[in-house]
Amino acid sequence: MKLYEYLENVKSKNPLVQNITNYVSSNDCANILLACGASPVMTNEIDDSIDIASISDGLVLNIGTLNKLIIKSMIYTGKTANKLNHPIVLDPVGVGISKLRTDSVKFLINNLKISVIRGNISEIKFLENKSEHPKGVDSNNLENLYDISESFKKLSKKLNSIIVATGEIDIITDGNKTCFCKNGNTYMKKVSGTGCQLSSVISAFVSSNSDIFFATISAVCSYGICGEIAFSRMNVLDGNSSYRNYIIDAMCNLNSEIFEKKVNYEIR
Numbered sequence: 001m002k003l004y005e006y007l008e009n010v011k012s013k014n015p016l017v018q019n020i021t022n023y024v025s026s027n028d029c030a031n032i033l034l035a036c037g038a039s040p041v042m043t044n045e046i047d048d049s050i051d052i053a054s055i056s057d058g059l060v061l062n063i064g065t066l067n068k069l070i071i072k073s074m075i076y077t078g079k080t081a082n083k084l085n086h087p088i089v090l091d092p093v094g095v096g097i098s099k100l101r102t103d104s105v106k107f108l109i110n111n112l113k114i115s116v117i118r119g120n121i122s123e124i125k126f127l128e129n130k131s132e133h134p135k136g137v138d139s140n141n142l143e144n145l146y147d148i149s150e151s152f153k154k155l156s157k158k159l160n161s162i163i164v165a166t167g168e169i170d171i172i173t174d175g176n177k178t179c180f181c182k183n184g185n186t187y188m189k190k191v192s193g194t195g196c197q198l199s200s201v202i203s204a205f206v207s208s209n210s211d212i213f214f215a216t217i218s219a220v221c222s223y224g225i226c227g228e229i230a231f232s233r234m235n236v237l238d239g240n241s242s243y244r245n246y247i248i249d250a251m252c253n254l255n256s257e258i259f260e261k262k263v264n265y266e267i268r
Contacts, residue, residue, distance in 0.1 A: 004259040006209050006218035011037035015057035015207035018081075019200060020044055020074050022064025022093065025193025028244065029060075029200040035251035036222070038204035046073040053080040058207030060200050063104055064093035071104045078112040087115035087206045090161075091199040095119070096126040109159060115206060116216055118164040118199045121148070121171075128155050145169055146268070149178045162216050164202065166195060170220050174213040181217065182264040183224025185231040190240040194247070198223045201251075217265065225262045226250035 016039045021029055026042050033040040041056065043049050046069070053059060059081045061074045081088055092105040105127070108114070117127070128151055149171050156163045156175035165171040170181040188194045198220065205219035206212040230246030238246075 001211070001214070002260075003214065003218045003221060003263060004256040006205055006215045007036070007222055007254065007259060008256065009208040010204050013057075013208045014039055015204055016041060016055065017058045017060065017200060017203045017207060018043065018049070018052050018056040018077070019060045019062070019203075020049060020070065020077060021060055021062035021091075021196060021200070022066075024064060025062075025196035028193050028248070029197055031248050032197040032251055033200050033204055035248050036201055036204055036254070038207070040200070044070050044073055046076055049073050049077040050080050053077045053086070054084065056081070056086060058086055058203040059088045060091065060203045061088060061108060062091040062093060062196055062199060063095070063101060064091070064196060066101065066104055068100075071107065074108060075111055078108070082113050087203065087212060088112060089116045089118060089199050089203040089206070090114045091196060092117065092119050092123050092127065093196070095123050102126075109161075114159065114161045115212055116162045116164060116202055117159065118166065118195070118202055120195065121165045121167050124152060124155070124163060124165040127159075128152075145171060145180065149173060149180075149268075153178060162213055164216060164220060166198065166220075170224065172213075172217050172220055177213070177267055179217045179220075179265055179267045181220045181224055182266075183221050183228060183262065185227040187231050187234075187240075187243055188227045188247075191244045191247070194227075197247070217267075221263050221265055222251070222254060222259065225259060226254060228262060229258075
């Protein structure tokens with residue numbers, strides 16, 4: 001199966017993706033899901049979330065603007081998703097910067113079956129119980145990333161989750177194989193919530209395909225391609241607000257021909 005076919009499955013199956021996410025990026029996550037062919041539902045209230053989990057195809061748990069009630073909602077909703085074998089994508093935003101965030105992520109990982117964990121390199125390294133926070137300084141050095149990816153493979157096996165560590169080059173591993181996605185543009189860092197959007201896109205892809213490793217690769221590459229296309233549209237009067245909209249536009253118009261022409265990745 002070719003990578004672009006995972007995108008086509010999203011468009012044809014129109015999965016319902018439930019998002020317990022942060023209010024900073026909620027609207028952008030909803031729009032990027034619509035753009036890739038999925039249907040979003042955004043909810044934090046526990047009674048509402050549990051009911052919606054029973055009819056959704058996938059679940060995103062994003063701790064960007066968390067509180068204790070939201071964490072409780074994530075647990076109960078996640079258990080419902082697990083019972084129905086619906087994939088869960090966890091976005092551990094800012095794990096390590098506060099006790100609440102760190103404890104909440106550990107609690108979610110220990111009590112739920114998480115299909116995919118997506119964070120930046122610093123967040124993923126923190127999940128390995130390492131104190132170092134590279135903040136992207138090594139993210140454009142491929143040889144360095146080869147070394148980092150070996151520890152991420154071990155983390156993937158330990159947590160039984162696909163690990164996605166995003167940076168200038170993105171790392172995706174299932175514990176056995178590792179993909180390095182080289183699509184994207186550094187301007188994406190200037191827009192709040194691009195990581196949150198990607199987590200929602202990943203959920204749409206893994207909810208629509210049985211091979212969630214390659215579905216995740218396809219999602220990451222697709223979003224990176226959109227970042228490249230969006231940057232190519234920028235003119236002298238455009239800024240990060242225009243760029244955000246261009247990313248969503250690019251996802252809406254992404255097709256197999258564009259994907260095949262621009263995709264750039266390697267699997268080791």
